[in-house]
Amino acid sequence: MSIKIQPEAITSLRGFEIPERLGFGTVMAPVMFRARYQDGRWSDGELVPYGPLALDPAAKVLHYAQSCFEGLKAYRCGNGVGLFRPERNAARMAHSARRLCMPPVPEPLFLDAVRTVASHCATLIPGNSGESLYIRPFLIGTQPDLAVTASRAYEFYVIASPSEAYHAGNMRLWVERQDSRAAVGGTGDAKVGGNYAASLLSIAGLKERGYDQSLWLNPGNRHTIDELSGMNFFAVMDGALHTPALNGSILEGVTRDSLLTLARDLGLEVHEREIDIDDLLALVASGTCTEAFACGTAAIVSPISELGDGERRYRLSQAPGPVAEQLRRALLDIQEGRAEDRFDWMQMVPLASD
């Protein structure tokens, strides 16, 4: 597989000035990776200047949401760039693609694309702890045809955003008893647009009511915890770590998996199981559940300070709690190269020489 670097891409990179305020996911790197799928095969990929996609108004992605995406981070490490477990993102994106009848992006193409973007954008990565390049691969169905059938043509892009540390701070979660983000037998374990679209309404009203995120319950039983709109959920009870077991409607987070590994390694007792929301709230009220946190690529670990259920509010006694702090530090130390990479999670990419 050969990747073409358009000269205009290099020019865009040279002319780019990093704005002072970055935020998270709002400033876009001036280049992007593109590959096309047609007639059953993938084109060579190319690095091109960031710019508008020309999409036919009848493209399937615009009507039938045939799209999936990934999110991962690149960190500045010495004179290279570190990617955190990118092969997990490649595998998850292949899974998401299959769920929507899209051709999975082959792992070598996915990894080459991510590496190409990371190595060319390395100089855009801010250098302070927690700062990173957020990388967003996505795949869309582009065939212009209004039939409700899978597209025959696809485009795969990788865009990137130099980002500040994402301080979600302490989060207050709203227990969402009404809406669902994905169905049992639906697309909850895939990273596809429709799940996020379905979440927006619940999220939208939260701030005014004093909450930051919705806590989604399982759409089948409506009383066990699934996850947040973009993070997985953990709780600490009597010193042991509990997280909802994967059940088909939860996205399998790379951070979730990494924290479970680290927790076991640190000697913590770990339970992946069904967690009933009413049980959890009672344990928070009684003080048995001392801390809870959410995790994901963007925020890494975010302490939860409060759970709201209708009129009632349940406060966690420790936010951030010691377990969240310990796990966050252990993970970040590996990602930023301060600790030994004992689980072989980091992939180093040399800077592009251009």
Place this chain on the structure above:
Amino acid sequence: MSIKIQPEAITSLRGFEIPERLGFGTVMAPVMFRARYQDGRWSDGELVPYGPLALDPAAKVLHYAQSCFEGLKAYRCGNGVGLFRPERNAARMAHSARRLCMPPVPEPLFLDAVRTVASHCATLIPGNSGESLYIRPFLIGTQPDLAVTASRAYEFYVIASPSEAYHAGNMRLWVERQDSRAAVGGTGDAKVGGNYAASLLSIAGLKERGYDQSLWLNPGNRHTIDELSGMNFFAVMDGALHTPALNGSILEGVTRDSLLTLARDLGLEVHEREIDIDDLLALVASGTCTEAFACGTAAIVSPISELGDGERRYRLSQAPGPVAEQLRRALLDIQEGRAEDRFDWMQMVPLASD
């Protein structure tokens, strides 16, 4: 609200040659309507040549499926064009938009847009019974920002496709016991991309196994009938018409509503209720359920000849049956101007003079 007709749009229309084979939803009219929403208000609309949309790669629609759409038909009637109940589509699209936190397209803008497209494309409408202009309004979130929050910028388009009569023919349905298209508390009663994305995998394998469409069950109880991927479901039992009651996960079809009105008017006994799939299959086997059909804007009424459930196949004794035939004729007679428009369903639009 004023609509600008770009001179280039008129030129595109003049230069357009209608292909001999039309199909359904594949040939696009050479013009489209566009209006933009920004800073809380709608721009004036304009009719422009059909052509690619320039979308930022980070546009919310591409990642988080913030999009909804409608489908309605325009028929050639004398020296004008007839639209069928377009205000129902306007209302449904407003409902869909709200479900995804999008600003509803105001009814006057929606109707003006559809009328503008219909009147300018009138000469593209083939003249034979069943042929029509299929009109596809859609609304997409365009703000370039990777946060999982509602877009602040939107674009509303109306594209159209001169189409042949859509002969689904007799359909064989596969009872989908595994997958769901939308969750309880999800987006099933809204016409949004994610529902269709979630349907694609079930649909994809059907043809090889001898089926045409999936029959979706309610995602909450997994045993009552909801609908098809793009049509509502009806069955005739002992001469009475039965259809699943609206329950939040079924799209409220305009055709469904119209057929219910016509059926009551024709003196048929009509039941909107929960229909258990196992009960239905038993009634088909025993001969009590004699016919079943699906309905929607595209195919109007499509007889169902067979229901497949795992290894078992249940054949309907009449396909098409007399009730389906009678309702189809009654509806088409109104839509094509042969019968009196007793329910005030048709809106006539004069041809554009250009």
